[in-house]
Amino acid sequence: MAEGKGNAGQADGKSEGFAGFDPKSVEPYIVKDPEALAMNMARTVEQLGQAASAWLAPRERGVKTDFIADPVVDMVKTLSKVSEYWLSDPKRTFEAQTQLMGSFFSIWTRTLQKMTGDPTATAEEPVRPDKRFSDADWVANPFFDFLRQAYLVTSDWADRMVSNAEGLDAHTRHKAAFYVRQISSALSPANFVTTNPQLYRETVASSGANLVKGMKMLAEDIIAGDGDLKLRQTDSSKFAIGENIAMSPGKVVAQNDVCQVLQYDGSTATVLKRPLLICPPWINKFYVLDLNPEKSFIRWAVEQGHTVFVISWVNPDARHANKDWEAYAQEGVGFALDTINKATGEDEVNAIGYCVGGTLLAATLALHAQEGDTRIRSATLFTTQVDFTHAGDLKVFVDADQIALLEQRMKETGYLDGSKMATAFNMLRASDLIWPYFVNNYLKGQEPPPFDLLYWNSDSTRMPAANHSFYLRNCYLENKLTQGEMVVAGKRLSLGDVKIPIYNLAAKEDHIAPAKSVFVGSGFFGGDVTYVMSGSGHIAGVVNPPAKGKYQFWTGGKPTGEFEDWVKSAEETPGSWWPHWHNWIENLDKTRVPARHTGGSLNSIEDAPGSYVRVRA
Structure with missing residues (x-):
């Protein structure tokens, strides 16, 4: 798969920001075969329909009932207690909004500085190792760099809203922090095709064939879960109990x-x-x-x-x-x-x-x-x-x-x-x-390797x-x-x-x-x-x-x-x-x-x- 020039100079794993940004580095993100992409998008929708049918079938037969509203209600009820603290006082509300907006402004300022080649801009950016953002274009490409920084700043801000909220009992605070982490993990830009540079490039390079295969796997996994998603984390066909696993005589x-x-x-x-x-x-x-x-x-x-x-x-x-x-x-x-x-x-x-x-x-x-x-x-x-x-x-x-x-x-x-x-x-x-399995399976269309x-x-x-x-x-x-x-x-x-x-x-x-x-x-x-x-x-x-x-x-x-x-x-x-x-x-x-x-x-x-x-x- 073509990586383009956006990764040039990144072989050592270190980012150099936008200095010397080459416009040609966006070539891997430009659709080369619109007709093939359109056809594969249609096939993707078709496979997604198969997945939806697999999800609906046991519910239409009455053999499965969803209670997804119950945990969602608990999550909303829990997080509303955090919101009540911050919204009950206009001064607190303003301070919280100012913190977030100030962080966004700092990101935007650093982005502009990087685009002008200012060497101090990258030095000012907080360093946080995160394997979700290991692709070089998360830093080298201005669009993805901004998304990455905005996501990390917003996640940190949401965590602070929970930890700094007063008047919460220990169990409510624990639940709120957990739910915020779940939401942050789900909304990571790494989980979406248009906001993940590697997924974007692979989709363009394959004209969307990765999504066709991914949605086919999604339908298969919902069928395997009898109407629920049974997320595949390994190639189960490679194991048999008593034959190559659980073998002690x-x-x-x-x-x-x-x-x-x-x-x-x-x-x-x-x-x-x-x-x-x-x-x-x-x-x-x-x-x-x-x-x-x-x-x-x-x-x-x-x-x-x-x-x-x-x-x-x-x-x-x-x-x-x-x-x-x-x-x-x-x-x-x-x-x-x-x-x-x-x-x-x-x-x-x-x-x-x-x-x-x-x-x-x-x-x-x-x-x-x-x-x-x-x-x-x-x-x-x-x-x-x-x-x-x-x-x-x-x-x-x-x-x-x-x-x-x-x-x-x-x-x-x-x-x-x-x-x-x-x-x-x-x-x-x-x-x-x-989320790594969601991305690899259903967006990249990759089968997971066997792992006992x-x-x-x-x-x-x-x-x-x-x-x-x-x-x-x-x-x-x-x-x-x-x-x-x-x-x-x-x-x-x-x-x-x-x-x-x-x-x-x-x-x-x-x-x-x-x-x-x-x-x-x-x-x-x-x-x-x-x-x-x-x-x-x-x-x-x-x-x-x-x-x-x-x-x-x-x-x-x-x-x-x-x-x-x-x-x-x-x-x-x-x-x-x-x-x-x-x-x-x-x-x-x-x-x-x-x-x-x-x-x-x-x-x-x-x-x-x-x-x-x-x-x-």
Whole structure:
């Protein structure tokens, strides 16, 4: 594709502003074949019509109802409270308008200075690295340069309007800031053909063929989402569960209505006497810990001598509507512990819980403490919150009104559709997980490359109504677990009753279970807690095999006092935290026994990864 002279002198990645601006640099933006462009625009409209038909079809049949107005109403209601503050006082209104207009005037002045070759103009411009604006013409071309600066200035101004508004309660301010970020991300000039230099050039160079293909992909993705847009983030055709993903050898050794229990084949002559039980989240599927042989935590743990058992949760439907936390604790964790005993004869187990699976595990440990069940002798929590005071942006979606509305919707089907949770998680990082794919897929017409992690991310699961309602109300809304007010199986739970050793892993850049939230939660357990913070985020911070040599982790003293003080004094170690965790496990009990055969006294039901994980939402 022709780049034109607008990129001349930009090979080193540095911008020189408009000095020496060559009018010929606009040639890549001039339509060369109007007839071909017109034909492709007509085809684009045709494909867009196909997309609209795919969206309308399930609604016309009555099988899908939209409630898009509900979050929009909440957003308008929230932002109106910010507006009320600024509009209630004419002086404040004038000051806010003056700030914005003054910024625009400064941009215009710098633009004129650049066009005259003034070297001080670029130096005065605030520097902000932003991969959305990496194309050289965002700076070299006067039109796009002005758009970029105006967008950044307006976004900053909108953020300040929220942060400087007085009289807002903490939850309203949090929601307002989140909604402003979502609007800013959506309205970025990088997301539109006529305001993105690269998209503009590609559209001209291909006479609009990119848009034809993009709208065709849009229609396909709406059909795949049964009337909702299922944003493709990877080439899903390149993956097959059990063939090139979730491949670790093992067997399903037990199952019930809630889960299957998998046991993995040992690969060492001896194994640790205590088996290892992994309780993954049911919001996603367990094979994030078994993406491929190189990344698989499950395979690595087997190679260290662990007898690994994993809970594979059912992908629920209307039959599971009343399965609540008690069911998941007893028919999930409890059932898996019974299975391990039958398969190995062991009464003592090391357990791992990931994300909400870790929250369930922590609550189950508190329940077991009251019941006198001592089978779990140590617990490891991966990016798990037990206290939700600092729960991050997911709290935006959780207040009494929104939960009541969600519960009303779930009554109609008995579950929450997996795509709703997937969208919420993607919105936490919309600039990385939504808009780049929107631009590349539907405006550039480019197929995304295959990526196992994003395939897993798109393989969403449903949530049973009773389970999800309990989780949102007891954890995010009312924070009952750390207040000693959560009731499961008729018992009021206290994490202070949990005396076993805890390995509490957080991830520094986690948007779902913030590291500070995990740190604060450490203080509620009644026994010794080892707090470790890994580099990266909610997934990459956990799935970080030692052989890759990536990232780092921090260790320090007991997780007491302020989180920021702990971080300052923590010791940084390059690479994966996995060996550190394994050493922690062995220091608790390194007794070994001859390797165990899959299932032991149990007959296997089917090969791992089992059938439950293959059910798609």
